[in-house]
Amino acid sequence: MKEKGMTTITLKKINREKVYQYIYQQKETSKLQIVQDLQMGLSTVSQNLNELENDGLISRNGYFESTGGRKAQIIKIVEDFRISIGLGILKDMFHIVAVNLYGDAVATETIELPYENSDAYYTALAANVELFIQKNHYAPEKIEGISIATQGIISPDGTAVTYGDIMGNANMQLSDFSSRLPYPCHLEHDSKAAADLELWNHPQLDSALVFLLNPNLGGAIITGHEVHQGNHMRSGLIEHICIDPNGPKCYCGNHGCLETYCSANALKAASGMPVKEFFNLLHQTHALNLTQIWRDYLDHLAFAIRNLNLVIDSPVIISGYLAPYFQEADMQYLLSKINESSLFQMDESQLLVGNHGQYTPAIGAALYYIKEFLTPAVS
Template sequence: MKEKGMTTINLKKFNRNKVYQYIYQQKETSKLQIVRDLQMGLSTVSQNLNELEQDGLICRNGYFESTGGRKAQIIRIVEDFRISLGLGILKDMFHIVAVNLYGEVMATETIELPYVNSDTYYTSLAENVETFILNRQYEPEKIEGISIATQGIISPDGTAVIYGDIMGNTQMKLSDFSSRLPYSCHLEHDSKSAADLELWNHPQFDSALIFLLNPNLGGAIITNHKVHQGKHMHSGLFEHICIDPNGPDCYCGHRGCLETYCSANALKAAAGMPIKDFFKILHTTQTPTLLRIWRDYLDHLAFAIRNLNLVIDSPVIISGYLAPYFRNADMQYLLEKINEQSLFHMEEDQLLVGNHGQYTPAIGAALYYLKEFLSPVIS
């Protein structure tokens, strides 16, 4: 599309972006395919490919199987031309991941570091991040930025945590990170980061409900292909929906919140043992008491899903730390329980389970800089 009034420089940029975007989406393509599908002249495409290759954005390696004539060279983007880092900060540790331009995980690490709002903490965190980068020999100029997912509600301008009762991180500021790390930094609410990852993995969903089954429960709502933030940034805070005013105490100061039934911590407390051990025993022995605890957990989750689905009629994605422990039989049971007392029938393909476990928020956060890099190309 040649836009009226577009300068030559803009048109060149526009074409270059179009070619790069096309290659990105195709993953593997050839020069002639680009010419044909973008309806651009051969010389324009050749020139753009040469420039993109010189700048290190694309590579040409190998050949497609011949279909008769000369074999066509395979063109791909350079997947690690830019790397985005994501951190997932929890009370006792933080997760760190690196993703490439396709959002594929290149490395993950868990670092034990109890959260304290102090200089020592942030300095130690920054040192660990630098070591992570150094150990993997990522060139600093390739790192597009570091996006940090933490528990707590982030201010609308993204500079600070404004509610952080779980970790006591209400004082956490973006500058605590950006002043210590020589990269662009960005701060996010971890359940929203998780939702970003699930959305990235399921781009076909216009809307969805995300349950982040982490040590603390989190929730997020996707509408119009976007995570719904809300006027005060607290849309999707399912964890504090009260399901029994006389129920157990929640860290928020109220009682009977969903957090006290459906967080991994609640399951751990009911089981009286670490989550790993609980599932190991449950899956090998089917001990009736453990099975009852697990079913009780699933019953509460089904209750929440059934009710929230009346607010947002959409697929539901189970995500986060507990997600990898869900087996087919558990999903079946959950679906049965959802449908048992529901006005509307939920189909099997509307209930999904994420597959990045504890790293979900960190990976979701990392997508921020990757999308930043790609956005001038994609839009």
């Protein structure tokens, strides 16, 4: 049977997808609300709700407050119907997260495991991932996929790291993970993954510049509501912008890269202590030497933001490991330094701070499979 060139089966799939996506967007809704807003017949909506509930995709629990008649039942999606696992691989450790269908990190862990390009490393990592899944009681069929964020430039086809001087992971292959884990696997640059998370959290942004303040600095550009990759996957590598040719030597071999001033490692080196200890002492003692170190850091960050904002006229997002340490006074100081000698003034609404800290790349990576699951199979 055809209906205006569309099969009945296809139409049913479209209606089912519309109902599910509506419930997802609303977070909580009722049958009558779906009928009214989607302009579908009551029997069509009822049938789709029954199917979605039988398949485990939605739940009907509790009731809305009465508006004079019979109480309407609350309908929600089952947030953990599928789980995506995200990994954030660093030189000495990796972060692992489980993310639900709303992009919420429902489980996190940091595992000490120094990186090396060896069978032993990848086997140990895979074993830890499997243990994490077991400890959190996720059935294998719930796992939508495992997405890996790593430092280094990823090949355009997503199968390998093509540049990885920080970790020495230029030989890292997607198959190193997919051959050891019984789930779909995906590989991406940690900064791009971080930008994906910030875009998820700020869907109203069409464009933005992301500063990933991790042990090593990273960056990404959002434009046209997407993370910009560039012709060779090298867009947004702000860490290698030279701000002083006579400055400290960078791991890339050049001198005075922004990496040497604005990475968390640079702050650690300047203070001579771990980052967490530095901020504890800074906020407790307000020692002049610590305050000066922090202000020097913010001054260099402001210099970079001011100049890059002339190239990309957009909001700026402070993200990554250091982001949770930024207090309101720090943001005000940073904004004042950005505007101090700027031709065009930035207002505080254009300076945003991420809130996922060290887990940012792992969560952002995990969103890959969440978005894939939520993308309608029919249109």
